[in-house]
Amino acid sequence: MPRTLDTDVAIRADDLSLARGGTRVIDGITLKLPFAQTLVVRGATGSGKTSLVSMLAGRPDEGLSVVGGEAFVHGISARRPGRAHREWTFHTGYLPQGAGASLPSRLTVQDVIAEPITSRDRRVNSRALAVRVATLLDEMELPLGTAPKYPYELSAGMRQRVALARAFVLEPRLFVADDLYANLDVEVRAAARASIVRRRDERGMASLVVTNDADAPTDLDADVLVLHGGHAVAFGHGSDELQWTPGGAPDRRVSTA
Numbered sequence: 116m117p118r119t120l121d122t123d124v125a126i127r128a129d130d131l132s133l134a135r136g137g138t139r140v141i142d143g144i145t146l147k148l149p150f151a152q153t154l155v156v157r158g159a160t161g162s163g164k165t166s167l168v169s170m171l172a173g174r175p176d177e178g179l180s181v182v183g184g185e186a187f188v189h190g191i192s193a194r195r196p197g198r199a200h201r202e203w204t205f206h207t208g209y210l211p212q213g214a215g216a217s218l219p220s221r222l223t224v225q226d227v228i229a230e231p232i233t234s235r236d237r238r239v240n241s242r243a244l245a246v247r248v249a250t251l252l253d254e255m256e257l258p259l260g261t262a263p264k265y266p267y268e269l270s271a272g273m274r275q276r277v278a279l280a281r282a283f284v285l286e287p288r289l290f291v292a293d294d295l296y297a298n299l300d301v302e303v304r305a306a307a308r309a310s311i312v313r314r315r316d317e318r319g320m321a322s323l324v325v326t327n328d329a330d331a332p333t334d335l336d337a338d339v340l341v342l343h344g345g346h347a348v349a350f351g352h353g354s355d356e357l358q359w360t361p362g363g364a365p366d367r368r369v370s371t372a
């Protein structure tokens with residue numbers, strides 16, 4: 116039977132467990148991320164944030180696999196996406212951890228941002244693509260003259276903004292950001308936040324955002340999930356007091372990171 120895209124929920128994870136070479140790094144996470152909503156994932160270093168969100172973005176590294184439970188992203192099974200993997204990544208904009216620092220060095224900014232499109236369709240109209248890239252550069256408060264430059268000619272903050280523009284170029288239904296505010300100064304944080312909120316309000320984009328920034332849950336009007344040792348230890352919304360699971364309270368310190 117042909118699968119149809121889930122129309123109200125971007126991500127459903129049910130008792131999801133992930134492992135790297137036999138070691139569990141995510142253990143029994145259950146969550147739901149409806150469209151037009153944002154979920155902030157926080158936790159100490161090594162708590163499993165990158166493992167969880169890279170899998171849900173459809174971009175796990177080779178050593179990471181689903182070993183228990185299930186997750187559906189756009190209705191596509193994370194365990195067995197098959198040929199739907201292409202559709203999963205098409206609808207999911209991804210800002211990986213350290214994205215700005217690992218941009219393809221041989222491509223210009225124009226080509227870096229356009230690559231999610233050109234890698235799928237080489238015959239795309241180049242004029243339309245240039246306009247699309249210029250619009251995103253402007254949104255990220257980068258000069259239009261940045262387009263022909265190479266990543267090494269830019270500051271770390273500018274590279275992070277290029278990576279953000281690239282994540283938005285396909286106008287995703289789901290945006291996954293690992294360390295959203297890395298290398299962004301206060302003004303550009305505001306621009307990044309505005310990009311997310313506008314897409315949420317106008318297009319119903321869902322966002323899964325890793326950040327320990329204390330203001331992010333309020334700024335993004337987001338639900339909050341706190342991880343510790345691969346377990347979910349607290350949930351909350353915005354600035355509301357977090358609800359800690361039994362045994363999770365000792366990790367309360369991460370809520371003020």
Ligand SMILES: Nc1ncnc2c1ncn2[C@@H]1O[C@H](COP(=O)(O)OP(=O)(O)OP(=O)(O)O)[C@@H](O)[C@H]1O
Pocket residue numbers: 135140158159160161162163164165166167176178212
């Ligand atoms: N490439 C890898 N090879 C082996 N183990 C890894 C690899 N990446 C992560 N791990 C391990 O998996 C566990 C979860 O790591 P993960 O990167 O998901 O956590 P994190 O919360 O994102 O940490 P950070 O905030 O430092 O990025 C940790 O024990 C980590 O040491």
